[in-house]
Amino acid sequence: MANSVLVASPQSLPGSRRRRRVGEKISRRTYAISSIGTFVVLFALWALVTLSGFVSPLFLPSPVAVAERLVTQIQNGQLASDAATSVYRIGAGFLLATVAAIPIGIGIGTSRRIEAALEPLVDFVRYMPVVAFVPLTILWVGIGDGQKFLIIFLGTFFQQVLLIADAVRQVPRPLIDLGETLGLSNAQILRRIVLRSAAPRIWDALRITLGWAWTWLVVAELVAATSGLGYRITLGQRYFQTDTIILYVIILGIFGLITDQVMRFIGRRVFRYERISR
Amino acid sequence: MTSDLAGNGTAAGSTEAKVTIRGLTKSFGPVLALTDIDLDLHENEFVSVVGTSGCGKSTLLSIIAGLTERTEGSVRVDGAEVTGPGRDRGVVFQGSTLLPWLSALDNVKFALQDEPIAAAERTAIAREHLSLVGLDGFEDSYPAQLSGGMQQRVALARSLSYRPGILLMDEPFGALDALTRREMQALLIRVWEKHRLTVMMITHDIEEAIITSDRVIVMSRRPGTIRAELPVPLERPRRPEMNADPVFRDLFSTVLGMVHEPAPIP
Ligand SMILES: Nc1ncnc2c1ncn2[C@@H]1O[C@H](COP(=O)(O)OP(=O)(O)O)[C@@H](O)[C@H]1O
Ligand SMILES: [Mg+2]
Numbered sequence: 001m002a003n004s005v006l007v008a009s010p011q012s013l014p015g016s017r018r019r020r021r022v023g024e025k026i027s028r029r030t031y032a033i034s035s036i037g038t039f040v041v042l043f044a045l046w047a048l049v050t051l052s053g054f055v056s057p058l059f060l061p062s063p064v065a066v067a068e069r070l071v072t073q074i075q076n077g078q079l080a081s082d083a084a085t086s087v088y089r090i091g092a093g094f095l096l097a098t099v100a101a102i103p104i105g106i107g108i109g110t111s112r113r114i115e116a117a118l119e120p121l122v123d124f125v126r127y128m129p130v131v132a133f134v135p136l137t138i139l140w141v142g143i144g145d146g147q148k149f150l151i152i153f154l155g156t157f158f159q160q161v162l163l164i165a166d167a168v169r170q171v172p173r174p175l176i177d178l179g180e181t182l183g184l185s186n187a188q189i190l191r192r193i194v195l196r197s198a199a200p201r202i203w204d205a206l207r208i209t210l211g212w213a214w215t216w217l218v219v220a221e222l223v224a225a226t227s228g229l230g231y232r233i234t235l236g237q238r239y240f241q242t243d244t245i246i247l248y249v250i251i252l253g254i255f256g257l258i259t260d261q262v263m264r265f266i267g268r269r270v271f272r273y274e275r276i277s278r
Numbered sequence: 279m280t281s282d283l284a285g286n287g288t289a290a291g292s293t294e295a296k297v298t299i300r301g302l303t304k305s306f307g308p309v310l311a312l313t314d315i316d317l318d319l320h321e322n323e324f325v326s327v328v329g330t331s332g333c334g335k336s337t338l339l340s341i342i343a344g345l346t347e348r349t350e351g352s353v354r355v356d357g358a359e360v361t362g363p364g365r366d367r368g369v370v371f372q373g374s375t376l377l378p379w380l381s382a383l384d385n386v387k388f389a390l391q392d393e394p395i396a397a398a399e400r401t402a403i404a405r406e407h408l409s410l411v412g413l414d415g416f417e418d419s420y421p422a423q424l425s426g427g428m429q430q431r432v433a434l435a436r437s438l439s440y441r442p443g444i445l446l447m448d449e450p451f452g453a454l455d456a457l458t459r460r461e462m463q464a465l466l467i468r469v470w471e472k473h474r475l476t477v478m479m480i481t482h483d484i485e486e487a488i489i490t491s492d493r494v495i496v497m498s499r500r501p502g503t504i505r506a507e508l509p510v511p512l513e514r515p516r517r518p519e520m521n522a523d524p525v526f527r528d529l530f531s532t533v534l535g536m537v538h539e540p541a542p543i544p
Contacts, residue, residue, distance in 0.1 A: 180363040
């Protein structure tokens with residue numbers, strides 16, 4: 001019995017495929033083919049169920065209808081202006097949140113006093129549903145850009161603070177000890193060691209929260225807006241233009257993907273040392 | 279014993295050692311880590327501290343470095359009471375403390391960036407010290423590209439580059455394999471015999487302690503006290519083969535016996 005088990009093991013059969021190992025590396029090409037393959041399959045499935053008439057275009061428009069809508073939206077200039085409005089809002093909202101979150105996150109990560117004063121509060125607030133704040137924010141600041149900034153801010157700031165604080169706390173203690181023995185002041189240690197050491201993790205935190213910011217943007221624009229990508233989706237719903245809805249959902253996905261990839265690319269460039277090994 | 283000097287307010291005299299520790303006690307809450315330590319480190323002396331794990335060696339070093347506060351007693355460096363870390367005491371830590379975003383050369387230069395010297399001179403000093411530890415040609419390598427032994431050599435170069443009078447090392451080669459460790463010991467001996475300074479090295483390797491040092495300090499189990507101070511009567515320059523010398527072997531057995539002896543019941 002034991003023998004046959006041995007014989008059947010993949011390594012001992014010359015013609016059999018080598019066993020795949022957990023987390024095994026694959027070539028860039030294989031990776032790209034697999035990634036694109038998934039998209040192609042999904043797209044084909046979508047085309048099949050819609051073009052065959054299996055699903056009513058009212059529920060799910062065909063790729064052709066969506067493509068036609070894309071052309072219309074480009075030609076009438078709405079897509080460009082919707083996208084510009086939304087990118088501006090997310091840019092401003094995210095920047096505000098980031099500018100506020102970085103010093104506060106660093107403060108929490110480096111000082112027990114600040115941590116005690118702020119972290120429990122931040123932890124509490126971040127579990128409050130941001131969506132529920134939408135009516136309140138409208139009451140507070142109206143339905144203009146300010147309200148969009150505020151929703152994006154509420155949705156990302158608290159998460160950023162906690163992620164940044166964690167990134168700072170992960171700076172190895174011996175590196176700080178080193179700074180002290182080199183005679184550096186606390187401010188110098190913070191600048192030259194702590195921030196530099198935490199920077200890749202902070203950048204990651206920003207990349208992840210920027211992804212979420214897209215969601216909050218759409219939430220804000222769906223509820224109360226007169227422009228933007230989310231607003232166009234609301235209009236699509238009002239006039240049963242499912243092709244518009246699908247088109248804009250896809251565009252939002254693409255925008256999210258692009259920002260994520262750009263952030264990753266910059267991170268890989270700036271923090272190149274993180275990826276080198278012997 | 280010289281503990282009668284403790285706390286009597288004697289002004290720093292020319293006879294005072296480089297580092298003078300009197301009546302040093304350290305407790306972490308209820309845990310007594312060090313008790314009543316008296317120890318002198320003399321100018322340009324190489325001293326090793328051995329003792330079982332948890333006996334307070336790192337705590338002692340950290341207190342001298344000024345990174346840990348003491349509970350009682352006095353620690354003076356060049357006659358002045360230690361109140362915090364300073365550039366007169368370089369530290370080589372056990373794990374790697376190289377900054378991963380800097381090349382080997384820039385890691386050394388990191389220690390020099392506030393020195394009032396020209397940038398070119400900073401680079402020259404850093405290069406010189408990398409060369410001293412045998413790392414010519416690795417100036418542009420990042421820490422992740424260097425072996426553990428090489429990383430510790432960069433750390434050593436960095437600690438020596440700004441010329442502290444005292445070098446404190448906490449098991450600097452503890453994480454290295456035996457062969458690399460032997461190489462590093464030879465390197466350390468060579469470097470120290472060339473550029474003398476006061477060294478206190480913590481190690482759990484008794485051979486390493488004897489071959490490198492002028493004096494071996496044996497600590498007792500927790501709470502750490504100094505059990506013995508044993509001079510190493512081997513000539514300099516030291517050579518690795520000296521570990522076959524009868525003097526070495528005798529000292530080795532003495533230290534080994536002391537390290538493992540149970541603490542006397544008080
Ligand atoms: N920061 C700390 N808090 C509490 N206990 C500590 C701390 N540092 C060290 N100790 C305790 O003090 C004793 C001595 O530790 P240490 O100096 O690291 O020993 P060694 O370096 O000789 O192995 C140990 O029992 C350890 O648990
Ligand atoms: Mg230790």
